[in-house]
Amino acid sequence: MRKIVFTGIVALGGLLTANAQCKTVSTLVENFDTWKDINKCWTAQSGKAMLYNNEKRIVFYSMTNPGENMYLITPKIKAGTYTLSLDISDNGGETTLELFSINNTADAKSYVSIAKSSKITGDKKVFTISLKKDSNLGLKVLLNGIHQAVYVDNFSLKPKK
Numbered sequence: 658m659r660k661i662v663f664t665g666i667v668a669l670g671g672l673l674t675a676n677a678q679c680k681t682v683s684t685l686v687e688n689f690d691t692w693k694d695i696n697k698c699w700t701a702q703s704g705k706a707m708l709y710n711n712e713k714r715i716v717f718y719s720m721t722n723p724g725e726n727m728y729l730i731t732p733k734i735k736a737g738t739y740t741l742s743l744d745i746s747d748n749g750g751e752t753t754l755e756l757f758s759i760n761n762t763a764d765a766k767s768y769v770s771i772a773k774s775s776k777i778t779g780d781k782k783v784f785t786i787s788l789k790k791d792s793n794l795g796l797k798v799l800l801n802g803i804h805q806a807v808y809v810d811n812f813s814l815k816p817k818k
Contacts, residue, residue, distance in 0.1 A: 678697075678698075680733075681735055682733070682734055683816055684814065684815055685732070685814040686813050686815075687812045689714050694709070699731060700728070700762050701729055702726070702762075703717075703727050704727060708727050714809060715729055715809040716807070718806045719800035719804065719805045719806070720803070721803050721804075723801050723802050723803055726797065726799075727797065727800070728796065730794070730796075731795075733792065734794055737787070738785065738816070738817040739788070739816055740813075740816075740817050741785075741786055741812075741814045743811060743812045744782075745780075745807065747800075749805070751801040752798065752799065754775055754777055754799075755770060755773065755799070756771050756784060757796075758786075759792055772786060781811075785817060
C-alpha cells in the first residue's frame with residue numbers, strides 16, 4: 658500500500674513540476690522543427706479530427722470529421738499588444754483561421770474571439786492582437802471537407818512597438 662501511495666505522490670509531483678516549467682511569455686518564435694509531438698507548454702484540441710506535428714510543421718487534419726472545432730493553444734502570454742505572423746496553407750477546399758484569447762484552456766466559455774475568421778489562402782498571415790490580461794492565444798482552424806489539411810509553420814508573436 659505504501660508503494661502505491663508513494664508512486665501516486667511521485668506521479669502527481671511530476672505533473673506539477675512539468676506545468677510549473679511553462680512560464681508566461683511575452684515573445685514566442687517557433688518553427689516546429691525540433692518538435693516530435695505537441696510541445697508540453699502548448700495544447701492541441703482536435704475533437705474527432707487530428708492535430709499533430711509532422712514534417713517540421715503543425716498539421717490540422719479533418720480525417721472524416723469536417724466541421725470539428727480544432728485549436729492549437731499557445732503557452733500563457735503577458736497582457737499587451739502583439740504582432741503575430743505565421744505561414745499557413747491548406748491542401749484545398751474551404752478552410753478558415755480565427756484567433757482567440759483563452760483564459761482557461763479547459764473551459765470553452767472562456768474562449769473570446771479577437772480576430773475574425775479569415776480564409777486560408779496559402780499566404781503568410783499577419784495580425785495585430787491585444788490581450789487585456791495574461792491569457793493563452795488559440796488558433797482555431799475550421800476544415801469543411803473530409804481529408805482536408807491545414808499546415809502552420811514559422812509562428813512568430815512579438816510585442817508591437
